Amino acid sequence: MLQTHYDVVIIGGGPAGLATAIGIASDLLTSNMKAKILLIDQRSKDHQRIGENVPSDISVLLQRLGVESEFSKGGHEPCPDFASVWGGKELLYNYAVVNPYGHSWRLNRHSFDLALVNKAKALGAEIVWDTRFIETSRRQQDGHIAYELFLQIDSQETRSVKADFVVDATGSKASFAKGLNVKKTLDDKLIAIVHFAELEQPHKGKQVRIDATNNSWCYHTLMPHQKVMSMLITDPSERKALEKDNYHAFKTRLAKPLWVGDKAQEIEVTDESYHTYMINSGLLEQVEGENWIAVGDAASSFDPIAAQGIYKGIKHGIFAAEVVLAKLKGTEPQINYGDMIQQDYRQYLRNRAHIYQLEQRWPDSEFWQKRSK
Ligand SMILES: Cc1cc2nc3c(=O)[nH]c(=O)nc-3n(C[C@H](O)[C@H](O)[C@H](O)COP(=O)(O)OP(=O)(O)OC[C@H]3O[C@@H](n4cnc5c(N)ncnc54)[C@H](O)[C@@H]3O)c2cc1C
Structure with missing residues (x-):
């Protein structure tokens, strides 16, 4: 009250x-x-x-x-490295594109x-x-x-x-x-289109994967409790086209980048959902x-x-x-x-x-x- x-x-x-x-x-x-x-x-x-x-x-x-102490018991998982295809075709490990401090955590947000x-x-x-x-x-x-x-x-x-x-x-x-x-x-506006899902089969992957295309970048991670998240970051002008027909163009775009695309195709998932976030x-x-x-x-x-x-x-x-x-x-x-x-x-x-x-x-x-x- x-x-x-x-x-x-x-x-x-x-x-x-x-x-x-x-x-x-x-x-x-x-x-x-x-x-x-x-x-x-x-x-x-x-x-x-x-x-x-x-x-x-x-x-x-x-x-x-x-x-x-609550954090240590929270079921969060370490993220030992990042794998990125960024700035060239070569795959780079532990490249500090995202996190300059090394070992990060994948949170159990709940x-x-x-x-x-x-x-x-x-x-x-x-x-x-x-x-x-x-x-x-x-x-x-x-x-x-x-x-x-x-x-x-x-x-x-x-x-x-x-x-x-x-x-x-x-x-x-x-x-x-x-x-x-x-x-x-505001100095920039972006959108993030995000795909959440649960894995059909347990997977031990711990890497975060990042990839770039000519007009976006993508991110893929396995999370605690066998959840998986893929996201595409691009200009807001792309939103309508990417969301159309149950996110058809988004799914196609995500399958294209070599590194994230391979990973996203490799795993079988259930309980899928799609969300769009505005980022200012x-x-x-x-x-x-x-x-x-x-x-x-x-x-x-x-x-x-x-x-x-x-x-x-x-x-x-x-x-x-x-x-x-x-x-x-x-x-x-x-x-x-x-x-x-x-x-x-x-x-x-x-x-x-x-x-x-x-x-x-x-x-x-x-x-x-x-x-x-
Ligand atoms: C797609 C995406 C991926 C991201 N990934 C990461 C990541 O991996 N790592 C990371 O560190 N950050 C990430 N971020 C950023 C991160 O989510 C935010 O920076 C962080 O949540 C900010 O915390 P906050 O408490 O300031 O705001 P928020 O977490 O946004 O919390 C604001 C709260 O205010 C409440 N609220 C808003 N308006 C009202 C109102 N009028 N009345 C009452 N309540 C209200 C909302 O319900 C919300 O709960 C990501 C963001 C996006 C969009």
Whole structure:
């Protein structure tokens, strides 16, 4: 049952929102302070999230959140190497196209998300699913700015709660910040068409496979619990044609690239489904303001070639929690959160350009040329 007033409301229960909730709640507990923290998400508790590859040094962040032992029991599988056909016909192993830190993990997303949810709850944060943030109004309250948040519960009932501090963890749409007229500068738009399936026969493959075509790149991975995922990343203008006739053109395109195509054909699968995701690479013009802060994809969203989205979301959550705690305690934060987000974003743009520049087989292809700058 929602209360009428909270010290902190976090909108969005992805990795960034949950890490922020854990960061705030665990510090409050050790400081013997009390504050009411609410996290809401428009999705249901069991919604299957996208993103399964995380770099090895995520363990450092999970340790800070106090969930490293849950992670070790979570059924995640190591990913010993990447095999890519990128920049030439030759197959390259362990090539740091995606992950500069070596050994990464293929997540069991269900247990990963559950570990974060359970930790946040155990520390005292209230989590409410099926609750969508619609809009906000700013209010003057005891000499400071607070927010009234209008929420829709179970797609029916509408009600409002008051928040002294709001965390925008709504993903790349940054719905709360946009409601305050803060703009997001986009430097690229892509689509990802994704095929999920279950393997008919157990398979021990552990590699992630990446391949490039003249106007797209593809990714194939076996995941924990005998699941398999193949995805094609391309320009949004291709969407209609690829989705037509039950994704016929997508299936044909995925079968073409030598490396991913061979792998996708080699295995027998069941329980197949296809999904299209919009991907915006961009940075919010202002990532914090009076009694609000944006985290994860809401603050800055990356091309999936970076494979950094989950890591970045958790990192933002940990640092944003310090800003929120300073506010609750009436102290100054020890970090410059806005500078950190901007520096990370500039680094990401340099890395992204470097990765796309490596592929020079199609000098006339707009897909590759415009992302190499
Ligand atoms: C196809 C694809 C593949 C990817 N693969 C990887 C990968 O392998 N590794 C990786 O690290 N990253 C990957 N990413 C990126 C990764 O998914 C994101 O960067 C990461 O999930 C961002 O976390 P977040 O918490 O900021 O946002 P999200 O995970 O997007 O969570 C935002 C949450 O906010 C909720 N929400 C949104 N609006 C509202 C509202 N109005 N009211 C209430 N709730 C709301 C949503 O329901 C959602 O649960 C991939 C992305 C795509 C599209």
